Amino acid sequence: MTELRPGDASLLRKVNTQATLSALRREGVSTLTRLGRITGLSRQTVEAVLDELTDRGWVREAPPDEGVMGRPARRFGFRADAGYVVGVDVGGERIVVSVADLNGEVVARERVAVSEEAAAPVRLEAARRAALACVDGAGVSRARVLAVSAGTPGVVDRSGRVSLSITLPGWTGVDLAGVAGRWFGCTALAANDANLAALAEHWRGSAQHASDVVYILVGHRPGAGILIGGRLHRGRSGAAGEIGTLRQVGWEDAAMELVKEGGAAEVFAAAGAGDAHAAHRVDRYAENLAIGAAALVLAVDPDLLVIGGGYSRAGDVLLGPLRRHLAELCLSAPEVVASTFGDESVALGGVRLALDHVEREVLGL
Amino acid sequence: MTELRPGDASLLRKVNTQATLSALRREGVSTLTRLGRITGLSRQTVEAVLDELTDRGWVREAPPDEGVMGRPARRFGFRADAGYVVGVDVGGERIVVSVADLNGEVVARERVAVSEEAAAPVRLEAARRAALACVDGAGVSRARVLAVSAGTPGVVDRSGRVSLSITLPGWTGVDLAGVAGRWFGCTALAANDANLAALAEHWRGSAQHASDVVYILVGHRPGAGILIGGRLHRGRSGAAGEIGTLRQVGWEDAAMELVKEGGAAEVFAAAGAGDAHAAHRVDRYAENLAIGAAALVLAVDPDLLVIGGGYSRAGDVLLGPLRRHLAELCLSAPEVVASTFGDESVALGGVRLALDHVEREVLGL
DNA sequence: CCACTTATGTAACCAGTTTCCGTATGTCGG
DNA sequence: CCGACATACGGAAACTGGTTACATAAGTGG
Numbered sequence: 001m002t003e004l005r006p007g008d009a010s011l012l013r014k015v016n017t018q019a020t021l022s023a024l025r026r027e028g029v030s031t032l033t034r035l036g037r038i039t040g041l042s043r044q045t046v047e048a049v050l051d052e053l054t055d056r057g058w059v060r061e062a063p064p065d066e067g068v069m070g071r072p073a074r075r076f077g078f079r080a081d082a083g084y085v086v087g088v089d090v091g092g093e094r095i096v097v098s099v100a101d102l103n104g105e106v107v108a109r110e111r112v113a114v115s116e117e118a119a120a121p122v123r124l125e126a127a128r129r130a131a132l133a134c135v136d137g138a139g140v141s142r143a144r145v146l147a148v149s150a151g152t153p154g155v156v157d158r159s160g161r162v163s164l165s166i167t168l169p170g171w172t173g174v175d176l177a178g179v180a181g182r183w184f185g186c187t188a189l190a191a192n193d194a195n196l197a198a199l200a201e202h203w204r205g206s207a208q209h210a211s212d213v214v215y216i217l218v219g220h221r222p223g224a225g226i227l228i229g230g231r232l233h234r235g236r237s238g239a240a241g242e243i244g245t246l247r248q249v250g251w252e253d254a255a256m257e258l259v260k261e262g263g264a265a266e267v268f269a270a271a272g273a274g275d276a277h278a279a280h281r282v283d284r285y286a287e288n289l290a291i292g293a294a295a296l297v298l299a300v301d302p303d304l305l306v307i308g309g310g311y312s313r314a315g316d317v318l319l320g321p322l323r324r325h326l327a328e329l330c331l332s333a334p335e336v337v338a339s340t341f342g343d344e345s346v347a348l349g350g351v352r353l354a355l356d357h358v359e360r361e362v363l364g365l
Numbered sequence: 366m367t368e369l370r371p372g373d374a375s376l377l378r379k380v381n382t383q384a385t386l387s388a389l390r391r392e393g394v395s396t397l398t399r400l401g402r403i404t405g406l407s408r409q410t411v412e413a414v415l416d417e418l419t420d421r422g423w424v425r426e427a428p429p430d431e432g433v434m435g436r437p438a439r440r441f442g443f444r445a446d447a448g449y450v451v452g453v454d455v456g457g458e459r460i461v462v463s464v465a466d467l468n469g470e471v472v473a474r475e476r477v478a479v480s481e482e483a484a485a486p487v488r489l490e491a492a493r494r495a496a497l498a499c500v501d502g503a504g505v506s507r508a509r510v511l512a513v514s515a516g517t518p519g520v521v522d523r524s525g526r527v528s529l530s531i532t533l534p535g536w537t538g539v540d541l542a543g544v545a546g547r548w549f550g551c552t553a554l555a556a557n558d559a560n561l562a563a564l565a566e567h568w569r570g571s572a573q574h575a576s577d578v579v580y581i582l583v584g585h586r587p588g589a590g591i592l593i594g595g596r597l598h599r600g601r602s603g604a605a606g607e608i609g610t611l612r613q614v615g616w617e618d619a620a621m622e623l624v625k626e627g628g629a630a631e632v633f634a635a636a637g638a639g640d641a642h643a644a645h646r647v648d649r650y651a652e653n654l655a656i657g658a659a660a661l662v663l664a665v666d667p668d669l670l671v672i673g674g675g676y677s678r679a680g681d682v683l684l685g686p687l688r689r690h691l692a693e694l695c696l697s698a699p700e701v702v703a704s705t706f707g708d709e710s711v712a713l714g715g716v717r718l719a720l721d722h723v724e725r726e727v728l729g730l
Numbered sequence: 731c732c733a734c735t736t737a738t739g740t741a742a743c744c745a746g747t748t749t750c751c752g753t754a755t756g757t758c759g760g
Numbered sequence: 761c762c763g764a765c766a767t768a769c770g771g772a773a774a775c776t777g778g779t780t781a782c783a784t785a786a787g788t789g790g
Contacts, residue, residue, distance in 0.1 A: 004380060004383045004384050004387065005384060005405075006380060006381045006384035006385070006404045006405055006406050007377060007380055007381070008377075008746085008747060008748080008776085009374075009377065009745095009746070009747065009748095009775085009776045009777050009778095010776080010777085011377065011380065012372060012373070012374065012376065012377060012746095012776085012777060012778080013776085013777065015369060015371060015372055015376070016371045016372070016777085016778090018369045019369050019370060019371035020371070022369065031737080032737080032738085033736080033737065033738095039371045040370075040371055041371050041778080041779095042778065042779050042780080043737085043738085044739095044778075044779075044780095045777075045778055045779080047738090048777085048778090064787095066787090067787095067788080068735095068736085068787085068788080069734080069735045069736065069787075069788055069789085070734085070735040070736025070737065070786080070787060070788075071735080071736050071737040071738070071785060071786040071787050072736085072737075072786070072787060073736075073737055073738090074737080074738085155696065164696060212598075212600060212601060226664070226665075228593050228594075228598060229593075233577075233593060233665075234666070235577060235665060235666025235667065236577060236666050236667060236668045236699060237666060237696075237697055238666070239663070239666040239696055239697065240664065240665055240666040241663075241664060241666075242663050242666070242696060243660065243663045243664055245663055245694075245695065245696055246656075246659055246660060246663055246694060247694075248613045248614075248656060248660075249613075249660075291611075291613060294611055295608065295611060295613075295614075295660045295663075295664060296664050298604070298606075298607050298608045298610055298611055298660075299591070299605065299606060299608055299660060299661050299664035299665060300591075300598075300600060300605055300664060300665075301599070301600025301601050301602060301603070301604040301605040301606075301607070302600065302601060303601045329610075329611060329612075330610065331520065331529060331602075331604055331607060331610055332602055332604065334601060373745080373777085373778055373779075374744080374745040374746050374747095374776095374777070374778065374779095375745075375746085377745085377746060377747080377777095378745080378746065381746085381747090396768080397768080397769085398767080398768065398769095406747080406748095407747065407748050407749080408768085408769085409747075409748070409749095409770090409771095410746075410747060410748080412769090412770095413746085413747095429756095431756090432756095432757080433756080433757080433766095433767085434756075434757055434758085434765080434766045434767065435755080435756060435757075435765085435766040435767025435768060436753095436754060436755040436756050436766080436767050436768040436769070437755070437756060437767085437768075438767075438768055438769085439768080439769080
């Protein structure tokens with residue numbers, strides 16, 4: 001049932017432009033002949049495509065290599081600085097911003113604390129300042145920002161509006177994408193933070209070789225993001241992965257248990273050091289977490305389960321018990337790994353989502 | 366990160382062949398000019414494509430229309446009888462077979478009872494006989510069967526082997542796809558029954574306009590199938606949707622409750638007639654069912670929840686309470702509808718899966 | 731300075747699509 | 761029965777995009 005539109009010759013050019021461009025981006029800088037070999041296209045075609053891309057501003061000719069045999073080849077490079085994207089993590093306690101070029105190289109980061117009790121306008125203004133400061137600090141003209149993506153806890157609907165937030169005051173109903181779009185006057189997207197973190201992990205983290213991924217962002221209130229076939233699955237109302245809502249899962253009060261006496265970090269540290277009482281509490285937490293994780297794993301049957309968020313820093317102190325409980329609950333539990341990015345992952349996922357948008361819309365597929 | 370292979374001119378022909386063929390299949394029988402208008406291609410191109418398809422045997426020229434103005438147009442039709450596919454439901458108590466042509470029109474059905482205690486070889490032999498009888502009965506040459514798909518309860522892995530069956534004796538480990546492939550000497554696929562039923566519902570049933578679908582096959586032991594973006598999502602080991610495994614969900618014994626005193630059908634009938642005790646028992650069952658359904662709904666956030674299987678015949682007697690309990694458990698519950706096909710749905714889904722395979726592999730995309 | 735290596739540039743050719751126009755073949759009205 | 765009209769077919773020419781082949785350019789190395 002694949003709806004396939006017919007095409008004339010210009011479709012070929014589109015396809016070949018796409019292929020050449022993505023090959024060039026993988027290579028960084030490359031010669032015509034080399035690109036031809038990689039893509040399987042003739043040198044002529046590659047040349048025509050690159051000429052067009054140069055005109056459009058996406059590609060720049062680089063000085064030829066010296067000291068090699070034979071006539072020096074013309075070299076071309078993708079103009080990663082032709083545009084930039086911004087990923088923003090609007091969290092409960094802090095705002096993290098990453099600015100990246102079109103290669104996804106992060107050129108600037110920003111991190112500011114924000115009160116968990118901050119009202120929505122205050123939080124949004126803090127995010128705006130952080131985003132602008134990050135772009136300005138990188139020496140990037142604001143006009144060259146092509147897309148912004150924001151991630152935040154809670155349910156974010158298809159239009160980028162926060163349709164339900166349990167933890168942040170006044171956050172429900174905020175049109176996050178709409179607001180973020182006005183920061184730079186470009187298109188903006190918004191999604192749940194765990195969703196973005198999952199994207200980041202699949203892009204450059206520990207989930208690179210997995211196709212179906214469940215990512216659980218553990219913290220005060222765990223959230224989850226799902227990748228199906230390497231692509232973000234958000235669901236009808238953007239609520240995919242919100243398994244924590246189910247009372248039977250017990251995610252609501254899982255963390256309460258953990259922070260009852262002292263901070264969570266201390267508990268993990270003590271458990272790691274051999275404190276039996278702390279280990280027991282971590283085990284209880286892991287057990288709670290495993291029920292929700294198992295529900296997601298059984299529903300989706302992913303290749304990989306990634307654990308991220310603040311508590312994931314505890315590493316195997318948390319992952320060990322979690323694996324054990326998960327194995328008890330599931331027919332065949334997938335591999336469980338920790339996130340490779342710390343609390344940068346949401347902003348980095350925002351970068352990826354924004355890049356996806358740019359690649360689709362601006363580069364034109 | 367869409368990996369796009371470059372192409373030469375022959376790619377165009379492939380694309381346009383595909384587009385023309387699918388347009389022709391929608392139209393049934395059509396003229397060159399009309400197909401040209403629909404696809405946006407020139408009449409010449411359509412003609413060339415159809416000539417090629419005629420040579421390859423997929424298309425046949427039909428006698429021209431009479432009584433219309435102007436020169437009679439050559440008419441072409443898709444040769445739906447160029448091949449056939451078989452869908453088989455290898456259930457606990459019965460085996461259902463559907464044979465369909467390449468348009469998916471079901472040309473023959475077969476249904477035989479089988480004991481729930483039947484050993485695997487007996488069940489397989491019964492399925493084989495039913496499948497052969499169905500094909501023979503339709504007057505279809507066995508050699509023209511291009512693909513077979515079988516659905517069965519339990520977990521079926523990517524290779525079509527039953528990797529876990531709880532209900533059927535000796536069923537775990539059976540290479541269902543391998544066995545079915547020998548029936549007609551063609552490629553065979555196998556999947557979980559709820560998965561196939563979900564496909565059927567999306568193809569021609571109540572889920573036609575939904576993109577993400579959760580289908581729950583209710584019965585002695587409920588199972589679930591998931592469609593993401595209209596495509597079957599089976600997961601790493603084919604276990605996607607096996608939420609019933611989770612003890613907290615309580616699907617294992619949900620039906621026990623219902624059949625404790627008398628048959629399930631009687632309970633539903635009594636509840637429908639106003640028997641308060643029966644209604645209470647149905648409500649209890651619905652409550653149990655709703656927990657697992659909620660877990661799937663929260664994980665996937667589908668556009669639609671379809672309830673199928675034997676018990677779904679009870680209609681709103683079951684769906685009413687289910688909707689109520691689901692609304693309590695989910696943030697925003699999706700629409701809940703009953704399956705439109707009775708116990709034909711699994712076999713019909715098998716037909717669809719087999720057709721997908723034929724369209725992809727044989728027609729060549 | 732000459733041999734060698736590698737890339738470029740030009741021309742011919744091919745595949746697929748479209749446009750154009752003349753021709754064929756039917757219906758309809760007188 | 762015949763001419764007007766409507767509609768579709770069939771072939772030629774042009775265009776776009778791609779490939780192959782080959783001569784030429786521009787370096788390195790002895």
